[in-house]
Amino acid sequence: MAAICPNCHLPEMVAYIVNDEGTHPLPCLNQEVCGVIVARSTPYGHLMGSAPCATSDCQGSVRDEYRYDANGRLSRLDRVRCQLCGTDKTEVIKDAGSTPERPLPDPRMPGIAGRRVPHG
Numbered sequence: 397m398a399a400i401c402p403n404c405h406l407p408e409m410v411a412y413i414v415n416d417e418g419t420h421p422l423p424c425l426n427q428e429v430c431g432v433i434v435a436r437s438t439p440y441g442h443l444m445g446s447a448p449c450a451t452s453d454c455q456g457s458v459r460d461e462y463r464y465d466a467n468g469r470l471s472r473l474d475r476v477r478c479q480l481c482g483t484d485k486t487e488v489i490k491d492a493g494s495t496p497e498r499p500l501p502d503p504r505m506p507g508i509a510g511r512r513v514p515h516g
């Protein structure tokens with residue numbers, strides 16, 4: 397199961413697990429530019445991710461609504477169907493998971509430079 401990221405709005409970037417205790421989302425898979433953690437937000441917060449629907453000739457979008465409880469924990473994650481065609485499927489990104497151009501993380505990535513780990 398995966399949802400649309402409410403920060404970078406790429407489809408199926410927030411994988412989540414549903415069990416008896418609730419919904420447990422993982423950080424956004426789009427780590428390089430996003431990586432947002434949606435498990436927690438402000439109390440009674442409301443976030444929304446939006447992405448084009450899977451129907452090729454449709455201009456509509458599919459949304460995921462994130463709702464938070466009094467403790468700022470994700471309490472509900474609801475998919476909202478496309479208002480135009482009614483699908484709840486998002487556009488599939490081809491080649492997801494295989495990025496041949498970047499086999500290794502770039503050491504010059506922004507955000508890492510100011511966080512040096514001291515060596516023994």
Ligand SMILES: [Zn+2]
Binds near residue numbers: 401402403405
């Ligand atoms: Zn994201």
Ligand SMILES: [Zn+2]
Binds near residue numbers: 449456478480
């Ligand atoms: Zn549609």
